[in-house]
Amino acid sequence: xxxxxxxxxxxxxxxxxxxxxxxxxxxxxxxxxxxxxxxxxxxxxxxxxxxxxxxxxxxxxxxxxxxxxxxxxxxxxxxxxxxxxxxxxxxxxxxxxxxxxxxxxxxxxxxxxxxxxxxxxxxxxxxxxxxxxxxxxxxxxxxxxxxxxxxxxxxxxxxxxxxxxxxxxxxxxxxxxxxxxxxxxxxxxxxxxxxxxxxxxxxxxxxxxxxxxxxxxxxxxxxxxxxxxxxxxxxxxxxxxxxxxxxxxxxxxxxxxxxxxxxxxxxxxxxxxxxxxxxxxxxxxxxxxxxxxxxxxxxxxxxxxxxxxxxxxxxxxxxxxxxxxxxxxxxxxxxxxxxxxxxxxxxxxxxxxxxxxxxxxxxxxxxxxxxxxxxxxxxxxxxxxxxxxxxxxxxxxxxxxxxxxx
Amino acid sequence: xxxxxxxxxxxxxxxxxxxxxxxxxxxxxxxxxxxxxxxxxxxxxxxxxxxxxxxxxxxxxxxxxxxxxxxxxxxxxxxxxxxxxxxxxxxxxxxxxxxxxxxxxxxxxxxxxxxxxxxxxxxxxxxxxxxxxxxxxxxxxxxxxxxxxxxxxxxxxxxxxxxxxxxxxxxxxxxxxxxxxxxxxxxxxxxxxxxxxxxxxxxxxxxxxxxxxxxxxxxxxxxxxxxxxxxxxxxxxxxxxxxxxxxxxxxxxxxxxxxxxxxxxxxxxxxxxxxxxxxxxxxxxxxxxxxxxxxxxxxxxxxxxxxxxxxxxxxxxxxxxxxxxxxxxxxxxxxxxxxxxxxxxxxxxxxxxxxxxxxxxxxxxxxxxxxxxxxxxxxxxxxxxxxxxxxxxxxxxxxxxxxxxx
Numbered sequence: 001x002x003x004x005x006x007x008x009x010x011x012x013x014x015x016x017x018x019x020x021x022x023x024x025x026x027x028x029x030x031x032x033x034x035x036x037x038x039x040x041x042x043x044x045x046x047x048x049x050x051x052x053x054x055x056x057x058x059x060x061x062x063x064x065x066x067x068x069x070x071x072x073x074x075x076x077x078x079x080x081x082x083x084x085x086x087x088x089x090x091x092x093x094x095x096x097x098x099x100x101x102x103x104x105x106x107x108x109x110x111x112x113x114x115x116x117x118x119x120x121x122x123x124x125x126x127x128x129x130x131x132x133x134x135x136x137x138x139x140x141x142x143x144x145x146x147x148x149x150x151x152x153x154x155x156x157x158x159x160x161x162x163x164x165x166x167x168x169x170x171x172x173x174x175x176x177x178x179x180x181x182x183x184x185x186x187x188x189x190x191x192x193x194x195x196x197x198x199x200x201x202x203x204x205x206x207x208x209x210x211x212x213x214x215x216x217x218x219x220x221x222x223x224x225x226x227x228x229x230x231x232x233x234x235x236x237x238x239x240x241x242x243x244x245x246x247x248x249x250x251x252x253x254x255x256x257x258x259x260x261x262x263x264x265x266x267x268x269x270x271x272x273x274x275x276x277x278x279x280x281x282x283x284x285x286x287x288x289x290x291x292x293x294x295x296x297x298x299x300x301x302x303x304x305x306x307x308x309x310x311x312x313x314x315x316x317x318x319x320x321x322x323x324x325x326x327x328x329x330x331x332x333x334x335x336x337x338x339x340x341x342x343x344x345x346x347x348x349x350x351x352x353x354x355x356x357x358x359x360x361x362x363x364x365x366x367x368x369x370x371x372x373x374x375x376x377x378x379x380x381x382x383x384x385x386x387x388x389x390x391x392x393x394x395x396x397x398x399x400x401x402x403x404x405x406x
Numbered sequence: 407x408x409x410x411x412x413x414x415x416x417x418x419x420x421x422x423x424x425x426x427x428x429x430x431x432x433x434x435x436x437x438x439x440x441x442x443x444x445x446x447x448x449x450x451x452x453x454x455x456x457x458x459x460x461x462x463x464x465x466x467x468x469x470x471x472x473x474x475x476x477x478x479x480x481x482x483x484x485x486x487x488x489x490x491x492x493x494x495x496x497x498x499x500x501x502x503x504x505x506x507x508x509x510x511x512x513x514x515x516x517x518x519x520x521x522x523x524x525x526x527x528x529x530x531x532x533x534x535x536x537x538x539x540x541x542x543x544x545x546x547x548x549x550x551x552x553x554x555x556x557x558x559x560x561x562x563x564x565x566x567x568x569x570x571x572x573x574x575x576x577x578x579x580x581x582x583x584x585x586x587x588x589x590x591x592x593x594x595x596x597x598x599x600x601x602x603x604x605x606x607x608x609x610x611x612x613x614x615x616x617x618x619x620x621x622x623x624x625x626x627x628x629x630x631x632x633x634x635x636x637x638x639x640x641x642x643x644x645x646x647x648x649x650x651x652x653x654x655x656x657x658x659x660x661x662x663x664x665x666x667x668x669x670x671x672x673x674x675x676x677x678x679x680x681x682x683x684x685x686x687x688x689x690x691x692x693x694x695x696x697x698x699x700x701x702x703x704x705x706x707x708x709x710x711x712x713x714x715x716x717x718x719x720x721x722x723x724x725x726x727x728x729x730x731x732x733x734x735x736x737x738x739x740x741x742x743x744x745x746x747x748x749x750x751x752x753x754x755x756x757x758x759x760x761x762x763x764x765x766x767x768x769x770x771x772x773x774x775x776x777x778x779x780x781x782x783x784x785x786x787x788x789x790x791x792x793x794x795x796x797x798x799x800x801x802x803x804x805x806x807x808x809x810x811x812x
Contacts, residue, residue, distance in 0.1 A: 001467045001468075001469075001470065002487070005487065006470075009470070363434070363750075363752075363753065363757075365432075365434055365435075365759050365760075365780060366435060367781070367784060368781060368784070379784055379785060380784075381784055383462075383789060383790040384790075385468055389467065389468035389469065391469075392467065392468055392469030392470060393468050393469040393758075394469075395469060396468075396469035396470070396471065396757075396758040397469075399753075401469065401470065401471060401758070402471070403471040403472060403473050403755075403756050404466055404470055404471065404472055404473060404476055404486075404490075405472060405473035405475045405476035405486070405490055405491070406473045406474070406475050406491075406492065406493035406496055406637060
C-alpha cells in the first residue's frame with residue numbers, strides 16, 4: 001500500500017488502537033507436537049481469538065527471516081525493503097542521542113586486541129555498563145573530529161557503543177571491521193559496492209582513521225583496548241507515523257532497540273522504568289488515555305526462543321496471558337496481538353515462518369478460531385497477509401480510513 | 407497481472423462467462439451471529455457453492471474501503487490504483503453523454519443559495535427529474551463556452567447534473583466547490599496540488615467562471631438558484647475490455663453509475679428497462695446469446711447494507727436466490743457470483759472486509775464449501791485473492807487463456 005495514498009485516507013477520531021508485539025511469537029512444534037504458544041495455558045488469549053479475526057502475517061516475504069528492525073518497520077506500515085535501517089542507526093536511536101539527517105552512524109564494539117594484532121575477545125570481556133561508559137567518554141574526550149568531520153560518541157550498553165560522523169555528505173554502504181571470529185585481524189572498513197561513490201570512499205577513510213585514533217586512545221586499557229565498527233548507515237528520517245495517520249502514537253518497550261525503531265518512526269517513546277512486563281502494563285494504563293496508538297513490545301518470548309528454551313517460552317506466554325485482562329479492561333477499540341517474527345525454540349533463532357496475529361475489534365469479521373495458536377489460526381479469517389497490511393487493517397478496524405474513490 | 411501480458415494470452419472460443427456483482431455482498435455477523443448472507447435461505451447459491459470454487463477477494467488492499475468505481479474497475483481486471491476515475495467522469499459515463507478523450511467533467515449539484523451568500527440547501531429541495539432537466543437545459547442554452555472552451559451540460563438525475571469542458575488541455579486535479587455543510591459559503595475551485603500545473607490553474611479559473619455565470623442564469627429560480635461542482639476529472643479512456651480479451655462484453659445494470667463504469671471499460675451497455683431484478687434477468691436471457699461476457703449488477707444488497715437494514719439485505723439475497731435458477735439454466739460456461747465490496751449492516755457503509763466469491767465452472771477445482779457464506783468460504787479453494795485476479799480466473803475457467811511461455 002502506497003504510504004501517501006494510505007495517509008490521504010486517514011481521518012481522526014476518538015478510537016484507541018493497541019498493538020502488542022510479542023517478540024518472536026511464532027514457533028515450531030516441540031516435544032509433544034505443539035508449539036510453545038499451543039502448549040501454553042492461555043485462556044485470555046483464547047478468548048481474544050474468539051472475539052477477533054485471526055491469521056498470519058509474513059514479515060518480509062515467504063522464506064525470508066527478518067531482523068528485528070525490518071520486522072518492526074513492516075508492522076509499522078513501512079515497506080521493510082524500501083526502509084532498511086542499519087544497525088548503527090537502529091541501536092543509536094534506542095539511546096537518548098538526537099540524530100540530524102545525514103548523520104552516519106556505526107555500532108562500535110569494545111574489543112581486546114592481542115599483541116599479535118589479532119582480536120582475542122570480540123566483547124572486551126563483556127565489560128559492564130559503567131566500564132563501557134568510561135571508555136566511551138575517554139574516546140569522546142580525545143576524538144572530537146576527523147578531517148573536519150565531527151565525531152560523536154554514544155554509549156549503548158555494556159561493551160556496545162555507537163560512533164556518529166556529522167557534517168559532511170557521506171555514504172554508509174560500508175563493510176564491517178569486525179572479522180566475526182577471534183584469532184583474526186580486524187578488517188579494513190571499505191565500500192561494499194563494486195563502483196563505490198566518492199562519499200562511500202570518504203566514509204571508509206574516516207572510519208579507518210577513527211579506528212586508528214581509537215587504538216591510540218585506548219592503548220592503556222586492559223580489556224577494552226580496541227574497537228570494531230559494524231552496521232554503518234546514514235540517518236534518513238522515516239515518514240512520520242503520527243503525521244501520516246493523524247494520530248498520537250506512543251511506544252512502551254523495555255529494550256533500547258525497540259524504543260529506537262519506534263523513535264525513528266516518530267512515536268513518543270516512554271523512556272522510564274519498564275524492566276518487567278508488569279511495569280510495561282503499568283505504563284500502558286498510564287499512557288493510553290493520552291494516546292491514540294500504543295505499541296507495546298514484550299521481549300522475552302524471543303529471548304527464550306533464541307535460547308532454545310521451549311518451557312521458558314511457554315512461561316513467558318502464560319505470564320503475558322495472565323496480565324492480558326488488564327489490557328482488555330482498558331477497552332481499546334482495536335487490540336492486536338502478534339509477533340514481529342517467529343523464533344522457534346528448535347532453531348534457536350529468528351525464522352521465516354509466518355507469525356500468528358489476532359485483531360480484536362467490534363468491526364472485525366469474527367472467524368471460527370477457538371484458540372490462539374499456529375494450527376488454529378490456519379482457518380482464521382485473515383488468512384495470510386503481509387506485515388505491511390497490518391497497520392492499514394488496524395486503521396480500518398478503528399474506522400480511521402475514508403473510502404478510496406467514488 | 408500486467409494487462410498487456412494477459413491480453414496477449416487471450417484467445418477466442420465459444421464459451422460464455424457471466425459475472426454477477428451483488429453490490430455490497432459481504433457483511434458482518436448480525437444479531438444471531440450470522441451475516442445477512444448466512445442468515446438468508448439460499449438453496450440455489452449453496453448448490454452453486456458446492457459445484458464451484460469459493461473464497462474471498464480484496465477489492466483494493468487489506469484495510470482499504472473502496473468506492474464503487476475502484477471496486478468495479480478491479481473486478482474488470484484494471485488496477486484500481488492506476489485507473490482512478492473521478493466522480494464527474496463516472497456519473498457522466500452513466501448517462502447517454504459521449505465523451506471525447508481530454509474532456510474535463512465535474513458533477514454539478516443544483517443547490518439553493520441564501521441571500522447572505524451561504525448554501526441553504528445542498529440539493530435544491532431535491533427537485534425532481536423534470537425540474538432538474540429544465541434547469542440543466544437553461545444552463546446549456548445560456549452557457550455554451552467560456553474563454554473559447556466548449557461547455558456541455560448533461561442532466562444525471564433529480565438535482566444532479568454534469569458539466570463537461572471540451573477543447574483545451576486541462577488538468578482535473580481540482581478541489582470541490584461544495585462546502586459539504588449548509589450555512590457555509592461555497593468554496594472557490596482551486597488546484598489540489600501544492601505546485602499545480604498551469605492546466606490545473608486554467609481548469610480552476612474556467613470552473614469558477616462557470617459557477618459565476620450559472621449563478622446569473624439561475625438567479626430567477628426559487629430552489630435551484632445555484633450550482634456546486636465536485637469530482638473533477640479528465641476523461642482518459644480505459645484500455646478496451648473487448649479488445650483486450652477478444653470477446654463481446656455486455657453490461658446489465660439498473661443504476662447509472664454501474665452502466666457508466668462498464669461503458670468506460672468499453673462494454674456494450676443495455677440502456678433500457680431493468681427497474682427490477684426480474685427485468686434485469688429478462689435482459690440477461692435476451693442478451694447472453696449475443697455476448698461472451700455478461701456483467702450483471704444487482705444494486706439493492708448494498709442499499710440495504712447502507713441503510714443498516716439486516717433483514718432487508720437478507721430479503722434481497724433470498725430474492726436473488728429464487729431467481730438464480732434462471733441464470734443457471736442458461737448454462738454459462740463460467741458463472742461467478744461475488745460483490746464489489748462488503749457493506750455490513752452494522753457499519754451502514756462500504757467496508758474493507760474481503761468479499762465472498764464463487765466461481766462455478768466445469769473446469770473449477772471444486773472445494774468442500776457446502777454453503778454460500780463468509781464463514782463457509784474461509785476454507786474455500788480460492789483462498790483470498792485480489793479483485794484484479796478475478797478476471798484472469800474467469801478467462802482461465804472459460805479456457806480463454808493460452809499458456810505463458812513454452
